[in-house]
Amino acid sequence: MPSKRKVWDSVDEAVKDVKSGDTLLVGGFGLAGLPDTLLQALIKRGEVTDLTGVSNNAGTPGHGLGLLLDAGKMGKVVASYPGGNKTFESKYLKGEISLELVPQGTLAERIRAHAAGIPAFYTPTGANTAIESGSIPQRYQPGGASKGVLIPGIKKEAREINGRRYVLEPAIPGDVAFVRAWKVDEVGNCVFRYAAHNFSAVMAKNARLTIVEAENIVPAGAISPNAIHLPGIYVDRIVRATAPKEIEYVTLAKTGNEAPLDTAKAAKQDQRHKIARRAAREIKDGFYVNLGWMQSENGIWAWAVSNEKELDADLINAGKETVTLLPGASVFDSSESFAMIRGGHVDVSILGALQVSQAGDIANFMIPGKMLKGIGGAMDLVSNPDKTKVIVLTEHTAKDGSPKILAECSLPLTGARTVSQIITELCAFDVDRANGGLTLVDLQDGVTLEEVRAKTGCDFKVRE
CATH class of the missing domain: 3.40.1080.10 (Glutaconate Coenzyme A-transferase)
Structure with a gap:
């Protein structure tokens, strides 16, 4: 029976074992579920550099991997949609930072695989593309693409299985994971809220040191075992979340009173x-439709555009826009979402x-x-x-x-x-x-x- 209390009073002390060169897994999708409390503490540590940041995207100025990028803490990013951060895009295209570009579902599965002791797996995602051939450079020469490639892309092994082409994807090991959860008990059992679940659970399972920032810390036993998304066995340290939740794109249902467009x-x-x-x-x-009004691949079935009274930082679609849930909706993590997609259930x-x-x-x-x-x-x-x-x-x-x-x-x-x-x-x-x-x-x-x-x-x- 778990009894060790894992709550740390100081976030600065909680991140003290992160070291230069570590692979840091950072939960979140857009601004939903970002562990900014932990990241803000980490950038205070001037001696920590050359991190490999693994996240769905490269953050924004002041949030997510954007905090580490602006502080000069990262040498490489592993992500599926990094170009939304213009600073990162510019640095990559100028040859100032390395990138391993990974399809979003593959990213979730590579993280999940290592946590489950699976060294690699075959997937149809990326077959017959630049992912298979390794033709997306990891890093350009200083000065950018016109100067040539410094670190080439990673070519993948491929094979035919039952008439379909698959590529072999290696698992991603993590040294440290930072995640944010809505409710956490003192022994580390976690509950995530709506679309803030995303990559957080699979990342938390896949690091030698997992630190969770909790919006609500409750005594052991206060969470129903049926409600737990992440068992405490995966969590090493808990701190209180102090960074506010923010919304990247407020999108509201039309009321008919909008100013006319030009x-x-x-x-x-x-x-x-x-x-x-x-x-x-x-x-x-x-x-069942993806990118219509039904599925959003960050982990929602059955959503609609929200109204002003329903704005919720934890309820966003894959475009990072605010949404509301329809009757019959369900929410799930990124690994589950892409299993639905790859498996042909959509x-x-x-x-x-x-x-x-x-x-x-x-x-x-x-x-x-x-x-x-x-x-x-x-x-x-x-x-x-x-x-x-x-x-x-x-x-x-x-x-x-x-x-x-x-x-x-x-x-x-x-x-x-x-x-x-x-x-x-x-x-x-x-x-x-x-x-x-x-x-x-x-x-x-x-x-x-x-x-x-x-x-x-x-x-x-x-x-x-």
Whole structure:
């Protein structure tokens, strides 16, 4: 029976065993669940440098890995969506910091695997992409991409299993884990709240030293055993959370009283609504849909845009926007979320794209040497196209007027032969993934076949 009280009165003392060169696992998604109390204490320790920070994203100024980045504490980041932090993006593109870019679901599973004693595993996510070939540099030479690559990407072993291609992903060991929990008892049993669960539990299980900052500390026995998300066996130290919770993007339901948009913004909104209305025709009653109104891959089923009275820092979607839960909703951690996706339990996955090919290849996460947002969950979302229909919603052309629908993608692929349908403001295409070809199935109102042909970068058939 657990009896050791793990609560530390001083957060500064609690982080004293973090040392230079450690791999630090940092829970959180966006600003939800970030252990900023612990990170603020760590940056006071001037002697600690050259950390490898492992987190879903690279934080923001003053939050998450952003605190360590601004303090010059990190030599490398392992993340799925680091480019949201412009400081990090700039440093990476200039060759000032290293990056291992990992698909979001793979990141969660690599962390979970090491905690479970599994050295590596095969996954379809990233097969036939830059993840498999290792063509995303870990670090550019000082001065950036034009100067060459200092540390090349990591090539992955691949093999065919039952007719599908898989890549071998190694587990990620952690030296120290920082996580934030809503309620923790004095022996370390933890409860996470809503979307603040994300990566926290899998990270807490996977470090030689796990420190939890708790919003509420309660006596042992005060939490129902049925309510515990993380057993205390994984927790070494507990401190009281003092850093306030903040919201990154406040998004509210329309009330009808909003100021009118200017002409350009109104036209852009109408275009998006036109695409969305066409996409809605593909959704059937009872479908489970990712990136529609149903699933958000950071760990929510059944959400809607919140109103001002419902704003909650622990309730955000994958875009880090505020949401509310619908009747029948459920919440879960990132590992569970991506198991649903990779396993083909989701009926439809909807994504945007920089480019799409006539064979159903999709590119949507980076422009080498120029722009790095990150993979996020996109590679996982397209990893099982035989069971999950992948629909791309995109503008037909790029800002410079060049086609986004091409014979072949020139940018790094998110997935190969994964897209089954493309919907734009001009038309809808069905994709023959097996043979590599497009069929125009309908035109948007007021659009001609000649306009579609002129703005599409490949040949296509027309359904009779």
